[in-house]
Amino acid sequence: MLTDEQVYEAIAQMLVQCEHKQVAYEPVSARGVLIELGYLGADIMQVLQHCADGGFTYCLDHRFSATHFDPNNRDAVNGMVTDYPEQSACYWGPDQLASRLQCLTNVPYQYRNRSRV
Numbered sequence: 001m002l003t004d005e006q007v008y009e010a011i012a013q014m015l016v017q018c019e020h021k022q023v024a025y026e027p028v029s030a031r032g033v034l035i036e037l038g039y040l041g042a043d044i045m046q047v048l049q050h051c052a053d054g055g056f057t058y059c060l061d062h063r064f065s066a067t068h069f070d071p072n073n074r075d076a077v078n079g080m081v082t083d084y085p086e087q088s089a090c091y092w093g094p095d096q097l098a099s100r101l102q103c104l105t106n107v108p109y110q111y112r113n114r115s116r117v
Helices: 004-022 030-036 041-053 094-102
Strands: 066-069 080-083
């Protein structure tokens, strides 16, 4: 189990990794970046859960439900649909993933926005 500070540091490391990937504009997923950084199993899930709790709720990971608006779905309540995306739908441009991580409401500013690389 990671401490809060270790979770914040993992997110800060994810942001640095996104910046490195920006050079070749390699698509990234939050799970994939954490794996590249050496995180495993329960630690990955803890960091991803923290991201979800902080507001990254759309296509974060295949194990987290994503709620989105679908005006054509008559069975949805007010057009809102909740489903689990395929992992292939959870890839972002490195700048896009970084932007989502920088907007997490439950990570202190100094971890989300410190000088990188």
